[in-house]
Amino acid sequence: MTVSRVPLAIFSVIVGWLYCGLASHAADLTGNWITDIGACTKVFVKTDGKVSIAKDADLYGSGFIIEQNRIRGKIASCDIIARKQEGDVTNLVAKCSTDIALDTVQFSIKMNDKDKITRIYPGVPELAVQYFRCP
Numbered sequence: 001m002t003v004s005r006v007p008l009a010i011f012s013v014i015v016g017w018l019y020c021g022l023a024s025h026a027a028d029l030t031g032n033w034i035t036d037i038g039a040c041t042k043v044f045v046k047t048d049g050k051v052s053i054a055k056d057a058d059l060y061g062s063g064f065i066i067e068q069n070r071i072r073g074k075i076a077s078c079d080i081i082a083r084k085q086e087g088d089v090t091n092l093v094a095k096c097s098t099d100i101a102l103d104t105v106q107f108s109i110k111m112n113d114k115d116k117i118t119r120i121y122p123g124v125p126e127l128a129v130q131y132f133r134c135p
Contacts, residue, residue: 027090027111033131034063040134062129071096071107078105088112089120 032044032051039060044051051065053074064073071078071094078094081104085091092107110118115133 027085027088027109028114029066029090029109029111029117030068032063032065032134033117034061034134035129035131036061037132037134044134063131063134075099 032040034040034043042060043054043057043063044065045054046052053063053065053072057063057074064071069080071080071092076096076098078096080092080094082093083090088111090109090111092109094105094107096103096105108120108122110120112118112130117131117133119129119131121127
């Protein structure tokens with residue numbers, strides 16, 4: 001039996017086209033994010049070309065690093081498993097691990113501008129936290 005590869009090729013082209021089209025509209029969250037822009041050099045350190053969070057970072061503010069489909073914080077690392085863009089809000093679902101636990105976490109991030117985001121908690125606006133991208 002011979003299977004035509006034409007439908008598979010067409011499907012691949014359509015999926016690639018849709019993915020590229022959607023990705024170009026997604027918010028760029030890559031970077032080092034912090035609650036106090038003046039503390040970037042105290043919270044983030046670069047060793048051997050890799051950025052990490054300083055051991056005493058929590059003395060200066062809260063921060064995290066987003067790289068492609070990964071979020072790294074002081075005590076947890078997360079792999080983003082789902083992402084949905086709704087206007088200026090990006091909803092993320094991530095599998096996170098600490099030294100003692102694994103959990104699936106939902107994040108909602110509002111893109112205020114290219115270097116300012118707000119982590120929002122739907123239904124609880126008073127818990128919103130603003131973060132700034134370090135240069």
